[in-house]
């Protein structure tokens with residue numbers, strides 16, 4: 418690869434397909450990060466994928482519940498969900514749009530399917546906050562599909578830029594200075610290649626939604642519904658297999674602080690988790 422002689426290309430370190438899980442009011446999903454197999458990938462605490470056309474798998478939704486200490490990112494590929502929170506925000510999330518919620522010191526929200534039948538498919542990602550921002554005022558960024566940049570390349574590649582910046586300069590909608598995330602939803606025609614420049618020490622993963630990817634210079638295969646954690650490097654290079662391929666590329670700067678989890682709260686210490694439960698119980702959110 419002479420033209421990239423001085424640039425390190427990332428390799429797949431490990432892969433996981435996650436485990437079946439149930440959350441909210443009986444919503445069936447696959448937990449890909451935050452599972453016994455992959456506890457976290459700093460700063461990513463959790464990645465859930467829900468995909469079903471059976472209403473009984475999702476109709477219960479995620480009724481009112483609290484969060485503190487991190488951010489939740491909801492991104493849909495199919496279907497619609499209505500969200501509402503204690504800061505007075507409300508809206509409907511649609512495919513191609515994103516809701517990026519900074520829970521900070523505390524927020525209570527719900528996410529309910531805005532449909533009685535049909536396919537509901539999407540992701541929820543939890544992004545940690547550094548200690549200095551865990552008790553900040555809650556924040557909220559929501560972008561409709563029309564407000565979320567879609568880059569279309571000459572070779573037919575389509576990139577929905579939720580956060581970060583593509584090599585062609587398309588800038589994502591979401592702003593986050595804590596971990597500088599990149600979150601791309603890439604549709605790659607069969608056999609086509611895609612490259613993304615990333616900070617060398619950022620943590621990064623790929624998740625294949627449809628099709629199959631060849632990753633890195635040696636073309637290690639990553640199959641459908643698999644997540645591949647990438648090693649360090651300045652460049653991510655992939656090629657679609659024999660069919661059209663869709664994948665998520667997500668990266669961010671690791672925080673490197675202790676993580677204490679307690680259900681819907683993620684803090685630095687056990688004591689702070691107990692405080693969160695106490696504050697929630699006494700309506701101090």
Ligand code: CO
Pocket residue numbers: 479482484489526
């Ligand atoms: Co939630």
